Amino acid sequence: MLANVKQSIKTFFIAAPACLLSYSTLAQETVTDRWGVNMPVGVTPVSREIHGLHMDIFWWCVGIGVVVFGVMFYTMIAHRKSRGAKASNFHESTALEILWTIIPFAILIVMAVPATSSLIKIYDTEEADVDIVITGYQWKWKYEYLGKDVSFFSNLSTPNAEIYNQAEKNPNYLLEVDEPLVIPTHKKVRFLITANDVIHAWWVPDLAVKKDAIPGFINESWTYVEEPGIYRGQCAELCGKDHGFMPVVVVAMAENDYNQWLGERQAMAAKMKELTEKNFSFDELMELGQTVYNTNCAACHQPNGQGVPPTFPAIAGSAVATGAIAGHMDMVVHGSKKNPAMQAFGEQLSEAQLAAVITYQRNSFGNNMGDSLQPIDVLKYKESN
Known part of the structure; x- marks a missing residue:
């Protein structure tokens, strides 16, 4: 119990200053007047x-x-x-x-x-040229381009060494991601904002957009950016222990550059679908699984797989990771009913990523189960469940 309290205190003293510092950094970048107390002019x-x-x-x-x-x-x-004035008497x-x-x-x-x-x-979101669904997760954003067959997750990419004060912090500390939201300039872009778990808020000051992301509801907003650039924001609603590690990065591109980027993402999405039919070697699964684990699982279960019990149990030696592979797959795909902190990753990750991360968990951190999954196994399981 004492160890859990110590871990919670440690997490607070890491996350709270980080959150405040990232807000301060964002304010310094967007506020244009010399006192730094005014709202930003913005770019729309x-x-x-x-x-x-x-x-x-x-x-x-x-x-x-x-x-x-x-x-x-x-x-x-x-x-x-003192000047001899007398109060007037009127009703x-x-x-x-x-x-x-x-x-x-x-x-x-x-x-x-x-x-x-x-x-x-x-509030006039009609006649948009591009529609993007934004879904908040603990603690990342999912972007889905409607009608374009393109969707991806955006995660914090600030190195752990900077977060734990082991390296010098860069100018965009806690305001950088692995996959930014890309939009075209001179086009009306509509955002359909919701959440998968708890209430978040998608906020980009330079775009004058700040909307709550509420599970079961869709809030609308829009923007029209005239000049290419990079615009940063954050989740603006306290949403859990990693609230301060949930940045937003929007890259506005000229239309030609945007169309080229969109074509590349569509090709990448088609390639990911093809991977479902591919048989991966064990080493390929482990390599991909480690990347997926560090991006999606390490925030709760720690990079070394030790977790933060009891809320975030250890992967190392756990009954799930060393038990039946079907039960492990069910936990990752559908989440845990007993522990809501364990999210359902069935829609967040591709079949290849799911197969890889399950294989990695079962053969890392001393588990050494010696078994593996292929993407087609995950696809068949999802179709039957």
Whole structure:
């Protein structure tokens, strides 16, 4: 029990400062005014309009404050008792009450007109050129390009050496991923945002997009980027122990470059489907399995397979990894009903990746079971279950 408490404290003191530092880094990169306290201008027409509206209303509020406090302080100084001023004695003034009701009402109307115009634009997701489904997982993002047969997961790629202060942190610390979301410039891109497990929030300040990702619901947003570039964000909803390790990276490309990238991803997706029919050697399965494990499993079960019991059990010597291979496959594909922390990876990974990671788990960390799975075995299992 004491070891679990110590591990939880260690995880907190690693994750909490990391989360705060990544937010600070993001703020420094996106805020343009010298004090670093203003909201970013952004790189889309809507983001610039939001920033302009924000600044207009800010200065209106400053003006109102100057007038109200100016009158108040003038009255306090000019009509103070030491100068012989005597308080007027009156009960009510209908004209004054009408005046101080009409003026705020007029101010609110003046503010509401441009604000409503901006809100209408923010929520207008119709006639999009590209539709992308964004699904939040603990602790990564899945991007699916509707009608394009392209989908992939985006994971944090910051090295562990930087996270554990064993190496110098780079400028994009905790804001870098292995697979960024790629979108075309000068195209309206609609985001359909949801979650698979808990509530997340997809947030990219430069795009003026921040939407909750809620299991069972789909929230919509959109963007229109005019210039190629790399824009970074994060999950903005506390979603678990690795909340601070769930960045968003969006790469905006010129249309020709985007089409070339999309073609390459479609070819890659077709190749992954072909791998389902391939028989891998044991060494090939172990090599691929190690990559899949480090990307998808090590965050909970640790790179050495020791886990963080009892929430994240060890792979080394576990009853699942050293038991029947069918039970192991069921656990990885469908997750655990007894322990919700164990996700279902059946839809997250391809059949080749599932076969490889199961083989790797059964033959690493001292398990040495000597058996293996092929992608076709996983496919047949999924079809029958």
